[in-house]
Amino acid sequence: MRRRDTLASASVLVLALSSVGLSPAMAQEVASEPVGPAVTNVSDIIVTAQRRSQRLQDVPLSVSALGAEQLEASRIQSVEDFQGRVPTLVYSEHNASDPQIRIRGIGSDFDGASLERSVAIFVDDVYLGRASGGTADLFDLDRVEVLRGPQGTLYGKNTVGGALNFISARPTQSPLARLSATIGNYNTLEARAVVSGPLTDAVAGRFSVATRNHDGYNVNLNTGNDVDDLSSVALRGALDIDVSDTVNLVLSADSYRRRGAGANRHAINIGNLAFAAAAGPDARHNYLVDDGRQDTDTSGMSARLEWDSPVGAVTSITAYRTNDADIALDLGGNRFSRVPGAITAPFGNSNAIKESADQYSQEFRLGNTIGAFSYVAGLFFFHEEVDRREETVIFAAASPIDQVNIQDAESSATSYAVFADGTYRFNDQWEFGVGLRWSKDDKSYKALISGNRFPGLPWAVDEDKSWDAVTPRVTLSYHATPDRMIYGTVSRGFKSGGWDGQPTSLAASSVATDPEYVTNYEIGAKTAWLDRRLILNASAFYMDYTDLQIFTLTALPGQLVPVGALVNAGSAVNAGIELEANLALTDQTNVSLAYGFLDTEITDDVMVGTLNVNGNRFSRSPEHTLSLNVDHTQSLSADFDLGLHGSYRYTSDYFYNTENTAPGLVKATNIFDASAELIALNADWKVSLWGKNLTDEEYPTHIIVSANTGFARFAPPRTFGATLTWTY
Structure with a gap:
């Protein structure tokens, strides 16, 4: 009943946003007025969310776009920084190779050689098969597009929650150079450099590099060393080649190298006296078996050919990527000893992963506009090979024998797809779109599981499996005026199946998890008011899931640590509202807001141990997410401007676990960031002072739930520093 009320209320809200524009008399009156220039560029942002260039406000989808200036002003350096700035997006990270992104309550909790994610990441339209690619530094980007809801028609598999597309800045036709250097607390040292410009009359090049270094945010009391430190180097290069008047070729390559100690863990929501006595004194100081490591390497290259042919715009994207990860972590962070009488937790747990993956992909697209009909159609191929070794060790204070579980796995995946999407414009107001994609996945999985844990x-x-899926979408749009549109859409997405990376029996190890499917029903409005000074967008959605894949932790007889499993939960639903607003209060002051409301529920009987989770909320799906950003520019003199930026992010309570029990409860958080910059108008430089998490809020970003407690990884503490930027 509550979800029906949510959807009904949201529908009224969406229609209210366009009510003025939907009145025929008012629509005619507004349309007859000249459309004035936008005070901000929000309404004129160009995106390619539908595989063609469109104004953001003309796209009948829930899309958030963050441009280069916004990314820089907010110091967005990783996917984690999108949390709170994009409605219903929640980010957590088990380790540097396992980012867990959720949109509208949908994401993935489990990693494995054959397993994939519910929110897909693309770099310049190239799909990243391995999750570790999502932890690379973000730099030298033109924009980031975040698509919310299933994108199965144009983006393919593993987009049931949504998709993120990082669009790199392209080589420029005029010389450009930019250097920046940053210092901050925790011995933060960062440097970035970009050089771009013409190499010949037909060739332009761009090269960029970024380095980040900081000490650990937390301390391992067993060794006295920092953990959660970072040392990274990222490189990117591109050549933009005009082969002829009708053919353009972009060759690009990128590389990211990360080194650092392991992740901190701290016991929270403690209901066990032994854990309480053995826990670290606070969230930043804990007892890890060793410092561990979080080392990742990812690189790739692509060739994008665009041909303005007689039959339409032909695009070919050929890409190769590789990912390597070497991870070692203590998952508890408590004091542990087998010495009689010593203060100790009942058990400890460590985990080590080595993974290597290679992928190849090819996409062909043909797009054209014939009169009132626009379309894009294409073919897609993807192949990935993964080698993975994972070792889990559980040590008990009461026993000298460790429980060991080792998985040596190889996975091969090949995907094929055919898709088409078209839009017909009946007149200046009405537009109808329909699309369809057929996808096929072939997977093979080999594993040797050894040890003494089970x-x-x-x-x-030694198993193999094939799945196929049809993912359509239908959209109807009504443009009441050039600046006000409402739309309704029905779309479908699917996430591929796979094999549990940590099975508890031979039978379980051989059974593949089924794909999950979702059907999305959505209405939305995209509107501009006050001569485009106010941009106000809203969407309301209802999503119906079949065979939702969820991660569970279950206590089994003889096991000190709950056993993880990936299972299909049957049916589940969620409904929600998303709002985005941008107001230019004056020519110098801009305010933006993003809000998400989410109501989720598992609607099938699913047993997690002895608990039936039917009726529970999805894990990591806060009911409310909110962000508020204020930017102000003040002229100080003919030579200098002062720029001020402030942001506030709120996330309501949510459960980290499917069981919705107290050890997995995350309390509401309030986060404040701010920056101030002095801009030299005639000298091509600026200096900024910045701070993030200014109130030093301590809140968990990842929790492993155990009996009577949870072992949490915490977000970075308060950080601050100064950045000097020079541009030529």
Whole structure:
């Protein structure tokens, strides 16, 4: 009943936003007025969310776009920084190779050689098969597009929650150079450089580099060393080649190298006296078995060919990418000893992962506009090979024998797809779109699972499986005026199946998890008011899931640590509202807001141990997310401007676990960031002072839930510093 009320209320809100424009008399009156220039550029942002260039305000989808200036002003350096700035997006990170992104309550909790994510990441339209690609530094980007809701028609598999597309800045036809250097607390040292310009009359090039270094935010009391530190280098290069008047070729390559110690863990929501006695004194100081490591390397290259042919715009994207990860973590962070009488937790747990992956992809697209009909159609191919070794060790204070579980796995995946999407414009007001995609996944999985944690080990697995899916979408749009549109859409997405990376029996190791499917029903409005000084967009959605994949932790007899499993939850639903607003109060002051409301529920009987989670909320799906950003520019003199930026982010309570129990409860958070910059108008430089998490809020970003407690990784503390930027 509550979800029906949510959807009904949201529908009224969406229609109210366009009510003025939907009145025929008012629509005629507004349309007859000249459309004045936008005070801000928000309404004129160009995106390619539908695989063609469009104004953001003309796209009948829930899309957030963050441009280069906004990314810089907010110091957005990773996907984690989008949390709160994009409605219903929540980010957590188990380790540097396992980012967990959720949009509208949908994401993935489990990693494995054959497993994939519910929110897909693309770099310049190239799909990243491995999740570790999502932890790379973001720099030298033209924009980031975040598409909310299933994108199965144009983006393919693993987009049931949505998709993120990072669009790199392209080589420029005029010389450009930019240097920046940053210092901050925790011995933060950062440097970035960009050089771009023409190499010949037909070739332009761009090269950029970024380095980040900081000490650890937390301390391992066993060794006295920092953990959660970072040392990274990112490189990107591109050549933009005009082969002829009708053919353009962009060759690009990128590389990212990350090194650092392991992640901190701290016991929270403690209901066990032994854990309470053995826990670290605070969230930043804990007892890890060793410092661990979080080392990742990712690189790729692509060739994008665009041909303005007689039959339409032909695009070919050929890409190769590779990812390597070497991770070692203590998952508890408590004091542990087998010495009689020593203060100790009942058990400890460590995890080590080595993974290597290679992928190849090819996409062909043909797009054209014939009269009132626009379309894009294409073919897609993807192949990935993954080698992964994961070792889990559980040590008990009461036993000298460790429980060990080792998985050596190889996975191969090949995907094919055919898709088409078209839009017909009946007149200046009405537009109808329909699209369809057929996808096929072929997967093979081999694994040797050894150790002594489960009876009957070792197990050998050699399985293969194929799935196919049809993912359509239908959209109807009504443009009441050039600046006000409402739309309704029905779309479908799917996430591929795979094999559990940590099975508890031979039978479980051989059974593949089924794909998950979602159907999205959505209405929305995109509007501009006050001569485009106010941009106000809203959407209301209802999403119906089949075979939703969820992660569970279950206590089994003889096991000190709950056992993780990936299962299909049957049916589930969620409904919500998303609002985005941008107001130019004056020519110098701009205010933006993003809000998401989310109501989720598992609607099938699913047993997690002895608990039926039917009726529970999805894990990591806060009911409310909100961000408020204020930017002000003040002229100080003919030579200098002062820029001020402030942001506030709120996330309401949510459960980290599907069971919705107290150890997995995350309390509401309030985060404040701010910056001030002095801009030299005639000298091509600026200096900024910045601070993030100014109130030093301590809040968990990842929790492993155990009996009577949760072991949490915490967000970075308060950070601050100064950045000097020079541009030529």
